[in-house]
Amino acid sequence: MWLTFRLAWRHLMRSRRRSLLTVLAVLFPVLMLDLMWGLSGAMRRNLFENITTLETGHVQIHEAGYCKQGNTPSLIRDVRPVLEAVSRESAVRSFGVRLELPALAAHGDRSQGVIVRGVEPGQQGLDTVARWVREGRALRALDHKVVVAGAALLKKLDLALGDPLILITSHPQAGTGVLLPTVVGKILPPSRELSRFVVQVPLNDARTLVKNSQAATSVVLLLSGVSGVEDQKRIDTVAQRLQAALGKGYDVETWDKLSPETAAMFNIMGPLYAAFGMVFFVLAGLVVLNTLYLSVVERTRELGVVLALGSSRRLVLGWIETEAALLAALGCALGSALGVLIVRWGGRGFHLPGLYDELLNTLGMNATLYTRMSLGEALFSPVAMFLVALVAAYYPGWRAARLEPVEAMRFWG
């Protein structure tokens, strides 16, 4: 056993260049696999983050029976107990309170039905509208009697920055509400409907429309430790906890129930990425296979000499395998280490150069990518490639060991 090891080691040291090449041949595929996991993970997470922070958040809390009656969403009359329950839930990273009402926007003799959204500006990660601002500015904290509206709406009503916008609402529980904010920002969302119907005001102003300073229509939550679709279980668990804490009077819903089309898209992406990963894995395996196989085949003649000199076939095979294992282990370890390092570094945030970046920015999405690998993925590549290397070396080694020494010595491969 020990002899085998010494033989293997001495041999490797003697043909350093070949050994190096073989190590590289294992290192590189492992590295590439890690980079692939990291990058695909980064892109999927980026998409998830953008889509959830755009509209739905991870979890939303509404009054029970929220969407049932026709047009008007039912109000959470006092949002404070909800906020208390939310603050007691440690998994909540940040939250936003929203009050949304259908309203009439008017100016002169033109009017348009809109949706007024009252928000608290600066709610971390939940204020995508700010990214769509083309003229003027987004809402700020402590804003009062101002409004940010879509370019199409402002054009239809013939309004410019600095003009007053008349907003009239009527809610069954609150009567008629009137607001006269000044237009401070013009937004250009990626979809025409949003540009026509979206109007954003400070939360407290929206509350005056329903004459209730503690009212809300939804509380939107972002959870910690959630970065992708794979964290769905955590999201579900937190949602259940909150539902239990808040009781029957509220509906606690997760993002996939609120936006089933988005969830469906991720579900389709999952297997597609997995398939691509498989392809990568096979290619990596082929490369490792190729190299290890060749390196053994190449030495068949040499093995023949050793056999002729009297060593047992088992010794020879063991020797081959040990060499392969040593090289593969080194290659896998180094490749994995390098891969993990790069992924960690990428995890601090980077941008892909060129059009990908631009596109995301025009959509108002955050274009920063963060690579991340799960423990499973990090372990999988080196272990799998190691096994492939062993198998790759076994066949030719076994064949070589079975040859008659004389045949082996004349082997040309």
Place this chain on the structure above:
Amino acid sequence: MHLLVRLAVRNLVRNRRQTALMGAIVAFGTWAMVASWGLTDGSTASMVNAQTSLDTSDLQLHRPGYLDDPDLANVFSRAQLAQLKATLRGYKVVDAVALRLVSEGLLQSAYGSQGVSVRGVEPDLEARVTQLGQRVVAGRLVSQPGEVVLGQTLAKKLDVRLGERVVLNVQGVKRTRSEGLRLVGVVHAGLALLDQATAFVHLDDVRQLTGVEGASDVVIALNPGANAQRFRQTLQRALGDGVEVSSVFELHPLISAMVRIGRFEMLPMMLLLAALAGFGVANTVTFSVLKRLREFGVVLALGLRPKQLARLITLETVFVSLAGFLVGALLGYGLNVYLERVGINMGFYSGTFPDLGIPQVIHAKATWVHSLYALIVVIVTAVVASRYPARRVSNLEPTEAMRYV
């Protein structure tokens, strides 16, 4: 040069196993590239197709400014429509033309009300520009005035059953009118806007309700396989400033963005794939060169110049890569053709989300363009991969090489 080519081929044939292995790497890499391109293009096309076949059709014409501010005062007059139709008849690539008049309205049932987009259509012609009829879940499409078809979600929300009456209130240019319409069909398009907030009615009904003659949209279906983008430019030039020609991408800018993002996401992955395959090739070539150093020494001693030897290495690599490419590209293209016809069954997911119209089947797209990209990648990789070994070889001392073990 000719000599080198013959030598290269002979060397490759002599070391069959090695050649095969290297070829396998290239073949597999190529197949992966072609297949994943095909699948990506195919799935984005499926998404776009859902929108065009059920909602927008290939092209639409509008008055300038209408799309940003849909005002009933800014629609095509009867005279303009007649002229447009006549012009369109002159293009062979146009398959069918249908008119729509769209307005905002309020839909009421005994149990609730909701704001909707009212789409007035010409039943016979509409059926030739969109295939919404394939998504009917109950009843049928509108065939005459007095009838309405609703999206499934909307019908459920307002609790309207087939045969029951709903009231549509529409704001026209100078007046507002209401009419009772009978629900004759329910559709499930899988497109949120259609299922949740659209009422399909006969064109004459909308004209009467709004008091507007003419049409807001001219919807054009092209022959299958026609390039909508190219024709759009042609048509826009022909029609001039008084008409805006739009395809699905202009009508739904989000879709266009999603398609482009999907494509760009593939690029880094392809690069990694190419790098890996390239490395595999480089590695193999290096091994093969090292193995044949003695042979090279002999050949050099016999008079072959070092630079020619380097070129020989490169040629060998390129030939194997090309062979591998051919196999991989054929297999990849074949798979794409198969998937284009048969498609990948997404039934698993349609089941998980029964409320969505996820296409049962996603198709790939088979074009030779994918193979062209792959070919470029393969050749570049082959040349780059053979550089180190080739350079190494061009510096060989013949005698030193001959003694290599």
Place this chain on the structure above:
Amino acid sequence: MSKKLWLTLVLLGSLATGWPASAQQRDASELLQCAQANWNALSFVGVITIKVFRPDFSNAFRLKVWTTADNAQAMIRVLAPASEAGSAYVRNNDELWFYAPGVGQPVALPGSSLGAAFFGSDVAVEDLYRGTLDVRYDAKLLGTRTDGVTGQSVNRLQLVPKQGADVVYGKLELDLDAESCAVQHIDFYDQRQTVIREATFSDFVEVKGLVFATRSVVSDLTQQGKFTEEVVESFELGTAIPEQRFTLACLADEARCG
């Protein structure tokens, strides 16, 4: 505001009969004409209190209402509650305008936006009162019975919507006093033979030969505790209303209403 509630108020105030006593065997359409003849007859100026009841809250509004004899023009000024006082709606044929002190200028309302919810309460009374009934319904006399309490004869009239009529109901059944044609009760059916709303009229007053209900209660039968009560406090019929009443200037400033 919604034309439904609008016309509700208008027509509640003018619900009476135009035909004098004892008409014997009148057929269904005559009865219908009888019941609705008033809506085209006289102008109405009055003060109305509307109380909206819901399972978890209630609202009360006090309004002053003007309508012309042909119902082509009408105006509502909100008197109470204080938060809404001073706001007003005016309707000229198809044009609807709204004003609130907080807004400072008249706002044109699209006929379809926000639908019924606009007046701050979802509408409890439905389209029965939108213009002329005989345009939208075909009438049929179901029968006559004698009211146990009052001893009066009551005609039961069934109204079925005409083809393409803009009503969401399957049918209506009205109880008309045989003598005066005053509407005492209405059952609103959906299109599945279920009564989903009912309206009851009481506190009848006789004015200028007309029988007039000053109290009505309309209930949504699909939900417990959901109903609206309207009481006409004071009113005048047939007075001449100055033209300025229905102008935008008057809408914005009561002083300019002539």
